Amino acid sequence: MSLSRREFLELMGCTASAAVIPGILHCAGIPGPVKQALAEELQRTQLPVIWIQGQSCAGCSVSTLNTVHPDIAEVLTETISLQFHPNVMAAAGDPAVEVLERAIAEQRGEFVLVVEGSIATAEGGAYCQSGERKEHPVTAEQWVRSLGEAAKAVLAIGTCASFGGIPAARPNVTGAKAVQDIIPQATIINIPGCPSHPDWVVGTVAHVVLYGLPELDEHRRPKMFFGKVVHEQCERRADFEDGRVAEDFGQQGCLYDLGCKGPDAHCDACIRGWNNNVNWCIRSGSPCIGCTEPGFPDFSGGGLYTKLPIERTYGIDWSGPNAPKPVVKS
Amino acid sequence: MSKTIQIDPMTRIEGHLKVEIEVDKGKVTDARCCGEMFRGIEKILHGRNPVDANQITQRICGVCPASHAQASSLTLDSAFGVTPPDNGRLIRNLVLGSNYLQSHVLHFYHLAALDYVDITAILKYSGKDPELNRVKAWAQAELDSGKANPVAPFLPRYEGDYIADTDVNISAIAHYLKALEIRRKAQEMLAIFGGRMPHNVTIMPGGSSETVTVNKIAAYSSRLREIKDFVENVYIPDVLAVAGLYPQYFAIGQGCGNLLSYGVFEEDATGSEKLLPAGTYVNGEVKAFSESKLAEYVGHSRYSSGTGYHPSKGETEPDIYKDKAYSWLKAPRYDNSVVEVGPLARVGVAHLCGASETLSGMVNDTLAKFDAGVGALFSVLGRHAARALEAKIVADRCAEWVAQLQPGQPAHTKFEIPAEGQGIGLTEAPRGALGHWISIKDKKIDRYQCVVPTTWNGSPCDDTGAKGPMEQALIGTPIADVENPIEAGRVVRSFDPCIACAVHVITPDRKLVSEFRVV
Numbered sequence: 001m002s003l004s005r006r007e008f009l010e011l012m013g014c015t016a017s018a019a020v021i022p023g024i025l026h027c028a029g030i031p032g033p034v035k036q037a038l039a040e041e042l043q044r045t046q047l048p049v050i051w052i053q054g055q056s057c058a059g060c061s062v063s064t065l066n067t068v069h070p071d072i073a074e075v076l077t078e079t080i081s082l083q084f085h086p087n088v089m090a091a092a093g094d095p096a097v098e099v100l101e102r103a104i105a106e107q108r109g110e111f112v113l114v115v116e117g118s119i120a121t122a123e124g125g126a127y128c129q130s131g132e133r134k135e136h137p138v139t140a141e142q143w144v145r146s147l148g149e150a151a152k153a154v155l156a157i158g159t160c161a162s163f164g165g166i167p168a169a170r171p172n173v174t175g176a177k178a179v180q181d182i183i184p185q186a187t188i189i190n191i192p193g194c195p196s197h198p199d200w201v202v203g204t205v206a207h208v209v210l211y212g213l214p215e216l217d218e219h220r221r222p223k224m225f226f227g228k229v230v231h232e233q234c235e236r237r238a239d240f241e242d243g244r245v246a247e248d249f250g251q252q253g254c255l256y257d258l259g260c261k262g263p264d265a266h267c268d269a270c271i272r273g274w275n276n277n278v279n280w281c282i283r284s285g286s287p288c289i290g291c292t293e294p295g296f297p298d299f300s301g302g303g304l305y306t307k308l309p310i311e312r313t314y315g316i317d318w319s320g321p322n323a324p325k326p327v328v329k330s
Numbered sequence: 331m332s333k334t335i336q337i338d339p340m341t342r343i344e345g346h347l348k349v350e351i352e353v354d355k356g357k358v359t360d361a362r363c364c365g366e367m368f369r370g371i372e373k374i375l376h377g378r379n380p381v382d383a384n385q386i387t388q389r390i391c392g393v394c395p396a397s398h399a400q401a402s403s404l405t406l407d408s409a410f411g412v413t414p415p416d417n418g419r420l421i422r423n424l425v426l427g428s429n430y431l432q433s434h435v436l437h438f439y440h441l442a443a444l445d446y447v448d449i450t451a452i453l454k455y456s457g458k459d460p461e462l463n464r465v466k467a468w469a470q471a472e473l474d475s476g477k478a479n480p481v482a483p484f485l486p487r488y489e490g491d492y493i494a495d496t497d498v499n500i501s502a503i504a505h506y507l508k509a510l511e512i513r514r515k516a517q518e519m520l521a522i523f524g525g526r527m528p529h530n531v532t533i534m535p536g537g538s539s540e541t542v543t544v545n546k547i548a549a550y551s552s553r554l555r556e557i558k559d560f561v562e563n564v565y566i567p568d569v570l571a572v573a574g575l576y577p578q579y580f581a582i583g584q585g586c587g588n589l590l591s592y593g594v595f596e597e598d599a600t601g602s603e604k605l606l607p608a609g610t611y612v613n614g615e616v617k618a619f620s621e622s623k624l625a626e627y628v629g630h631s632r633y634s635s636g637t638g639y640h641p642s643k644g645e646t647e648p649d650i651y652k653d654k655a656y657s658w659l660k661a662p663r664y665d666n667s668v669v670e671v672g673p674l675a676r677v678g679v680a681h682l683c684g685a686s687e688t689l690s691g692m693v694n695d696t697l698a699k700f701d702a703g704v705g706a707l708f709s710v711l712g713r714h715a716a717r718a719l720e721a722k723i724v725a726d727r728c729a730e731w732v733a734q735l736q737p738g739q740p741a742h743t744k745f746e747i748p749a750e751g752q753g754i755g756l757t758e759a760p761r762g763a764l765g766h767w768i769s770i771k772d773k774k775i776d777r778y779q780c781v782v783p784t785t786w787n788g789s790p791c792d793d794t795g796a797k798g799p800m801e802q803a804l805i806g807t808p809i810a811d812v813e814n815p816i817e818a819g820r821v822v823r824s825f826d827p828c829i830a831c832a833v834h835v836i837t838p839d840r841k842l843v844s845e846f847r848v849v
């Protein structure tokens with residue numbers, strides 16, 4: 001029995017069939033050939049994912065586990081096939097390394113590579129290693145090159161993998177680099193954020209599965225999540241316009257004077273909220289630290305709590321009679 | 331004939347760890363633990379605004395960033411000379427408490443349990459639970475599909491003496507799934523007062539930027555009630571069930587037998603009283619903790635800098651080719667003794683110094699169930715049990731702290747960054763003793779040092795040749811099959827190591843190949 005994907009989806013009567021197939025497979029009375037087709041479709045729709053870590057804190061993995069709808073169990077059994085992940089996989093040592101070696105040798109063009117963390121390049125990449133091959137340690141840089149070349153697409157998750165992030169901050173003794181600087185020729189989507197938001201990760205994966213590559217901005221970030229700056233969507237925007245400015249952490253009012261990076265930071269956490277939308281940075285009284293931006297955390301030497309200079313405040317109208325006074329030069 | 335086994339990467343921990351063990355006649359005779367990642371966080375901090383440390387040090391570890399936020403805030407409080415108001419202190423405890431709960435639940439179910447639970451038992455499930463049936467159908471379809479790596483990430487695995495009873499396994503799988511939801515809700519609890527998790531934005535010098543409202547109190551309490559219920563009725567019973575099935579692990583992974591706790595959860599403005607007290611247990615004696623007795627040794631670590639320095643004076647000059655050095659972790663010692671840190675140390679110190687009748691009652695009841703003496707605490711199972719009991723103690727106390735919050739009252743005290751200053755912040759991460767030290771010059775960070783839990787537990791030999799706690803715990807571990815050293819994984823994971831935390835770690839190995847080719 002052979003069905004095209006379209007025919008199959010029509011048969012199923014919905015486009016989100018991946019979510020119901022495992023349940024159907026369990027039902028009694030389904031003829032063998034249909035079961036076979038269902039199993040094949042399952043295999044096609046569950047995107048094989050290999051998730052490796054460079055110089056990471058595992059925060060983006062922890063954050064991804066926080067996905068609510070779908071929850072992480074649903075993601076693992078119905079959306080992706082997570083073949084390698086250092087923090088959750090059962091295997092350790094050689095059996096774990098073999099998963100990566102088989103992917104490179106036998107699954108060329110079939111899997112998506114997720115990279116979390118920056119890639120150390122100083123001293124031949126020796127500042128970050130994982131696994132051994134023929135009794136030689138393998139660097140994260142080597143894994144990214146060989147897996148990245150074999151993958152059909154690469155998701156750089158978090159600001160470290162997207163732009164270098166904290167490990168690449170001055171003085172960057174380990175030569176930490178972004179994934180796109182290691183394998184620029186690969187099809188790369190950057191999903192920055194320190195950490196990245198689970199909706200951005202799961203949403204991007206879902207987009208790749210259902211509709212192909214999402215539209216990206218000049219930093220290869222999906223526009224659907226990173227198209228606007230925080231300031232444009234901020235719940236304290238009226239405070240800015242009316243000149244109500246917080247003078248200390250925890251006060252009501254616009255946080256520009258405390259170093260808020262909202263005018264520079266492309267991010268929708270302000271309308272999406274963090275952790276099942278229980279809170280977000282500015283709502284909790286703390287300025288945006290601009291963690292989705294290539295300049296994080298150095299910001300040209302200014303650091304996290306120095307007022308943004310005017311040239312970094314895109315599209316903001318400072319002419320309102322009560323608006324705070326911008327810094328003209330940092 | 332002894333055989334050397336490498337487990338690299340050691341998975342289901344945080345970070346890049348290699349474990350090297352030598353096995354002779356079915357037992358581990360020697361062990362080395364090597365971290366394999368370095369970022370140079372302390373060098374990155376030099377010259378920055380001291381307040382930036384609060385955010386940057388959280389990125390040391392995404393599993394327990396709240397502990398670094400706490401250590402850093404205490405360090406800056408002391409350097410700036412500010413004291414948080416009660417609301418600020420309570421918010422810090424509530425954030426830290428949520429972090430303990432998410433971390434302990436994650437550790438037992440999602441990091442450690444797969445060393446015991448036979449995940450393939452799901453194929454034999456015959457009940458009616460829709461979620462378990464979905465998982466069963468998924469696993470069966472995966473195996474039938476002929477695809478690469480079916481049932482990933484749960485297979486492949488080391489083969490070994492997994493739990494044989496189908497019902498026990500299936501119940502554990504159900505709890506693995508439930509625990510995913512529980513740990514997520516604990517992260518939400520943290521974000522209610524932390525802004526977000528990982529990497530909260532509200533815990534800072536002077537207290538917290540968060541505003542206390544009745545809605546936040548209710549949102550936190552509601553989740554806490556569900557998590558408390560899970561800890562009492564699922565987590566603790568599951569740990570006891572594993573202990574009942576693997577009693578030999580009360581005698582495996584004993585370690586160094588010495589304990590250190592800095593104490594954690596400030597109960598008053600001065601921080602002198604804590605929920606879990608500071609203290610040490612060395613050579614069978616309980617003593618008060620003294621910060622001046624901390625020192626880091628580098629005799630077998632790849633550093634050319636001086637050895638035996640107090641962390642406030644520590645140096646970090648790498649030397650790849652140093653003779654006799656085999657690790658990039660330093661070896662912190664307390665009063666020249668090897669000490670273990672973590673839940674066992676905190677619960678052990680509190681129990682042995684008689685700090686709390688409730689806590690000692692829980693410890694004694696647990697030991698009595700297995701007819702075991704206090705010595706059995708020093709073991710793989712002792713560590714899991716201490717972690718689970720601690721989760722209950724922390725959850726119970728969080729319920730009281732959240733009730734003490736005062737809506738409308740401030741949570742933050744304004745601070746000024748001094749031109750010069752010194753600061754110190756000692757706290758406990760879920761994995762153990764955590765200390766930050768700062769010195770400020772011209773309102774910028776001049777020096778910042780962190781000594782983190784896994785540097786203690788995963789340390790190499792010190793200058794006297796005494797091995798670190800995890801290495802000592804591995805030695806003597808029986809290994810049934812050198813091709814499947816599952817027992818070594820159980821010992822290492824009982825410490826809940828966090829290698830991203832071990833900031834000093836690097837391993838530029840001389841064997842490194844310049845080119846990596848795949849055949």
